[in-house]
Every structure is written in structure tokens, then in C-alpha cells.
Amino acid sequence: MEKQYIIPIFVPHLGCPNDCVFCNQKSISGQKNNMTKEKAKEIIENYLKSIKEDDAQIEIAFYGGSFTAIKPEKQEELLKTAYEYIEQGKVESIRVSTRPDCIDKQILKRLKKYKVKTIELGVQSANDYILQKANRGHTFADVQKASKLIRRKGFKLGHQMMVGLPESTRIDEINTAKALIKLKPKMIRIYPVLVVKNTKLAEDYQKGDYEPLPLVQAIEICKELVRMFADKNIEIIRVGLQNTEEITTPEEEKSEVIAGPYHPAFRQLVESSMWYDAIVEKIKKLNVKVKEVEVIVNPRDANNVIGHKKENIQKLKDTYDVDLILKQDEKIKPGKSQVEIIKTYKDFLEE
Ligand code: SF4
Numbered sequence: 001m002e003k004q005y006i007i008p009i010f011v012p013h014l015g016c017p018n019d020c021v022f023c024n025q026k027s028i029s030g031q032k033n034n035m036t037k038e039k040a041k042e043i044i045e046n047y048l049k050s051i052k053e054d055d056a057q058i059e060i061a062f063y064g065g066s067f068t069a070i071k072p073e074k075q076e077e078l079l080k081t082a083y084e085y086i087e088q089g090k091v092e093s094i095r096v097s098t099r100p101d102c103i104d105k106q107i108l109k110r111l112k113k114y115k116v117k118t119i120e121l122g123v124q125s126a127n128d129y130i131l132q133k134a135n136r137g138h139t140f141a142d143v144q145k146a147s148k149l150i151r152r153k154g155f156k157l158g159h160q161m162m163v164g165l166p167e168s169t170r171i172d173e174i175n176t177a178k179a180l181i182k183l184k185p186k187m188i189r190i191y192p193v194l195v196v197k198n199t200k201l202a203e204d205y206q207k208g209d210y211e212p213l214p215l216v217q218a219i220e221i222c223k224e225l226v227r228m229f230a231d232k233n234i235e236i237i238r239v240g241l242q243n244t245e246e247i248t249t250p251e252e253e254k255s256e257v258i259a260g261p262y263h264p265a266f267r268q269l270v271e272s273s274m275w276y277d278a279i280v281e282k283i284k285k286l287n288v289k290v291k292e293v294e295v296i297v298n299p300r301d302a303n304n305v306i307g308h309k310k311e312n313i314q315k316l317k318d319t320y321d322v323d324l325i326l327k328q329d330e331k332i333k334p335g336k337s338q339v340e341i342i343k344t345y346k347d348f349l350e351e
Pocket of ligand 1: 018019020023024064066099122136
């Protein structure tokens with residue numbers, strides 16, 4: 001299978017007409033200066049040099065601010081730069097991320113011209129009251145309109161949603177996932193809200209007006225959302241913000257994060273916890289008190305079955321007094337498992 005690579009080019013806050021309460025785009029994108037075609041070229045060239053496979057599938061992604069809110073000349077400059085690599089056969093496609101109220105037919109025509117394939121919309125919530133509290137400056141109707149237009153014009157649609165926005169509850173987040181599924185995105189990113197320095201949210205947090213989700217709760221909600229999207233075959237491309245020098249644990253001096261459910265392996269925590277639930281469910285169905293089980297999974301799932309720092313193995317032992325032995329087998333489909341009893345409690349007592 002061809003390996004897929006994304007060359008990320010962060011376009012910091014450029015052109016974004018807004019100031020969402022949680023966003024300090026400059027620190028999240030890890031770049032303080034404006035993006036130029038020279039810088040974009042440098043980033044692309046450096047990435048290309050590091051990719052060794054001849055048949056790699058490479059995509060250039062403009063992330064960060066709201067790409068389609070940038071001045072049209074700047075969009076053209078950056079798109080043209082990326083498009084040159086498509087023409088040379090070095091890159092397959094381009095993706096951009098933007099706000100739902102910065103999409104119209106004219107904008108999409110420009111993106112089509114430069115062979116943009118994927119458009120990701122920052123949705124955050126399907127609840128207009130929560131959007132307003134987050135100072136998003138758009139409504140969910142904008143998301144619906146933009147999503148339909150993007151799909152109708154033949155682009156791949158992606159959505160980004162948040163968990164733990166001010167006044168948002170688990171039910172709001174589940175309702176957001178339900179509303180997004182109806183819009184048929186091909187992919188989704190799920191971001192638990194972190195409190196970042198120099199944002200309105202940071203002020204509210206310091207005044208005691210905003211309380212971020214604890215890590216455990218963020219994991220529990222993300223688990224439900226991941227299940228919902230996975231059931232509909234929507235690709236989950238990210239759970240939790242990408243670690244950078246600035247988006248890291250609040251204990252680090254350079255960290256821009258003050259509080260919130262930060263973890264360097266957030267997605268692994270979510271997926272491991274889902275595996276734990278699945279294994280416990282299977283063990284409960286065995287209808288006999290077990291002492292030792294063998295769990296056979298695809299090698300791709302092995303780390304998640306064991307859990308971060310072997311957490312699942314330990315939890316199973318502490319909670320159910322069951323020893324888990326992991327076996328890897330390529331023949332098992334990723335995401336599936338076989339659980340076999342090695343020793344029942346009766347065997348154990350008779351030993
Ligand atoms: S729309 Fe995006 S870039 Fe603009 S302030 Fe909000 S989160 Fe930041």
C-alpha cells in the first residue's frame with residue numbers, strides 16, 4: 001500500500017476575521033510570521049527531501065488560520081506554489097482548512113482551479129448558543145450550507161469539532177456528532193479544548209468563569225464520539241491537538257497551554273480505553289470466572305490493547321483479577337480481537 005504523507009504549511013491567523021475564545025492561532029501554528037511563497041517552497045522542498053518512497057502519496061496542506069479568508073492574491077500565491085509541485089508530479093493533491101462562513105461558489109472555483117481536493121471546516125459545535133459563547137462568528141446553518149456546497153462541487157469534506165467548549169455538555173457534543181454525520185463528511189478531527197495563553201478563555205479560566213474538562217472526562221466523551229464516527233465509516237484523522245513546542249504540557253516553560261485535558265498521547269488514551277471496554281465486555285460474556293486470558297489482535301492494535309504504560313493490563317488485574325496475555329496475528333483484522341481462556345478461576349484454585 002502506498003504510504004501517505006502530508007506536508008503541513010501553517011498559515012497563522014492570516015485573514016481570519018475572528019477571535020474565537022479558545023484561539024491564539026499564532027501559538028498553535030508554531031509560527032509567528034506571515035507565510036510567503038518562498039517560505040512555503042522551502043517547507044515543501046525540505047519535506048520532499050525527507051520522503052524516501054518513490055510511490056508515496058503526498059499532499060500539501062494549508063492549516064492554521066482560515067485559508068479562504070486570506071486576501072485572494074495571497075491565496076493565489078500560495079496555491080500556485082503548491083500547484084507547481086502537482087504539475088511536476090511530485091505531489092498528488094492540496095488540502096485547506098477554513099471557516100464555514102468563508103466558503104462560496106467563487107472561492108470554491110478558485111480552489112478547484114488549483115486542484116485542491118479536500119476542504120476541512122472548523123465546525124466546533126452544532127449548537128448556536130455554544131458557537132456564540134465561543135465567539136465563533138458563524139452559526140450551524142453556515143456549516144450546513146458550506147458542507148453541502150463543498151460536496152456538491154466534488155471536494156472531499158472534512159469537519160473539526162471541539163469537546164469542552166464553554167457551557168457545552170456531553171449531550172451537546174453527541175448532538176454535534178449526530179448533526180455532522182448527517183452532512184456526510186469523509187473525515188473528522190476531534191479536539192478537546194485546551195486553555196491557551198493570551199486568549200479570552202485564559203482570562204475566564206483565571207477568573208474562575210471557565211473550568212476545563214478533566215482528562216478522564218475528555219477521554220470518555222471522545223470515546224463515544226470516535227465510536228459514532230467510526231460506525232459510519234468516517235475517517236478519524238485526529239483526536240487531540242498535535243504536540244508542538246508550544247502545545248505541550250503546562251509544566252514546560254515554553255508551553256502556551258495553561259490548563260485543560262492535555263496529554264501527549266491523547267488519542268492513544270482514547271483508543272486504549274476503547275480496547276479495555278471491548279475486552280472487558282468479551283470477558284464478561286465468557287460466562288465463567290476467568291483468571292488468565294489470551295487476547296489475539298492484529299499487530300497494529302497491540303500497543304492500544306496493552307494501553308499507555310501498560311495501563312490496561314494493570315487495570316484488568318486490579319479490577320477483575322484477570323491476567324492478560326497478548327498475542328499478535330496478522331490474520332486478525334485491525335480493530336477485531338479473539339479472546340481465549342487460558343485459565344479459569346477453578347483451574348487456578350486447583351493448582
Ligand atoms: S476562526 Fe479559526 S483561526 Fe480564526 S480565531 Fe477562530 S479558531 Fe482561530
